[in-house]
Amino acid sequence: MTRKHFMAAAGILAAGLATGCSAIAGDTSSDDPVRCEIVAENRGNMVQLSGLMHADTEMDGSYRFIVKSAGAGGNTNISQxxxxxxxxxxxxxxxxxxxxxxxxxxxxxxxEAGGERFSCEERLGGRI
Structure with a gap:
């Protein structure tokens, strides 16, 4: 199995969140037949974080979507x-x-899909 990492500039993503625009992380313009991305969209005083999978052919697999945060109010660890x-x-x-x-x-x-592993990672917002 191979492990591919797709990273986007956190500054661009954070700027998109700060201005209320949608922001996308990951390499969605890639020619890879299978790729992932992380999408962040402002929803009023909330942010919606989504993990997306792009596949050029039908495939089955499994995933883990993990969000960790830290702040004055405590810590959060979400795993789906x-x-x-x-x-x-x-x-x-x-x-x-x-x-x-x-x-x-x-x-x-x-x-994990099609016999390979893929990973998208992104840091959003301030310092953790």
Whole structure:
């Protein structure tokens, strides 16, 4: 198995959150037949974090979507995971959370599909 890491500039993502725009992390323009991404969208005073899987062919797999935060109010550790089916008809959502827009978050989407492992990681907001 191989492990691929897709990273995007945290500054661009944080700037998108600060201005109320949608932000996408990961390499969605890649020619890879299987790829993941992390999407952050402002929803008022909340931020919605989603893990997406893109596949050019039908495939089954499993995933783990992990969000960690730390702040004055305490710590949060969210972990979601399950089996999934993805295909070329569009991205498949693998995990989603709504959190306070002012927080700092480390987000990881780990995917096993088609005999390979893929991982998207992103740090959003302030220092953790």
């Amino acid at each position: 995971g399950s089996r999934f089916h993805a295909g070329p008809s569009g991205p498949t959502t693998l995990g989603m959370v709504m959190l306070s827009a002012g927080g700092a978050y480390d987000v990881t989407l780990d995917v």
